[in-house]
Amino acid sequence: VQLQASGGGLVQAGGSLRLSCVASGGTFGNYAMGYFRQAPGKEREFVAAISRSGGSTYYADSVKGRFTISRDNAKNTVYLQMNSLKPEDTAVYYCAAAWGIMTMKGTSYDYWGQGTQVTVSS
Numbered sequence: 817v818q819l820q821a822s823g824g825g826l827v828q829a830g831g832s833l834r835l836s837c838v839a840s841g842g843t844f845g846n847y848a849m850g851y852f853r854q855a856p857g858k859e860r861e862f863v864a865a866i867s868r869s870g871g872s873t874y875y876a877d878s879v880k881g882r883f884t885i886s887r888d889n890a891k892n893t894v895y896l897q898m899n900s901l902k903p904e905d906t907a908v909y910y911c912a913a914a915w916g917i918m919t920m921k922g923t924s925y926d927y928w929g930q931g932t933q934v935t936v937s938s
Contacts, residue, residue: 817842817927821911824932827901831936835896837911837929845869848918849887849894850925853907853934860922863909864896867918874920879905901936909934 823835835851850865864885865874873885884897894911909932912925919925 817847817913819911819913819927819929821909821929821932823896824909824934826935826937829901829903829936829938831901832897832899833901833934834898835909835911835932835934837894837896839892839894839913842913844892845889847913847915847926849885850912850914850918850920851885851894851896851909852912852922853905853909854931855904855907858907860910862920862922865918865920866894868916872918874918876920898934901934903936903938905934906936907934908932 818840821837851863852860853863854860866885870887882900887894911929913927914925
């Protein structure tokens, strides 16, 4: 499975961005999907995850109520809508695919996208 991420950029605090991640080379509906991020000098952290059907989602406390993860299995695409962005959201964002069950554990993900930079200015 190959994951192609897009949608990052520079935005002012309080603004919005939508990340997209298109999967190819596998059966998209067999994979739970997640987003992680890594800021300079920090460890990678979980952001959000969505089940194979899209019926269940899970968020890190730091983004709950501001970010929304969704998927369109017909388009092999997962989205991360990010609203009310804060400077501390600045990071490289990665999408990832996990066979089977939705999880927040990075080590459980089988495939990773290349990352897209999100920069939030104050």
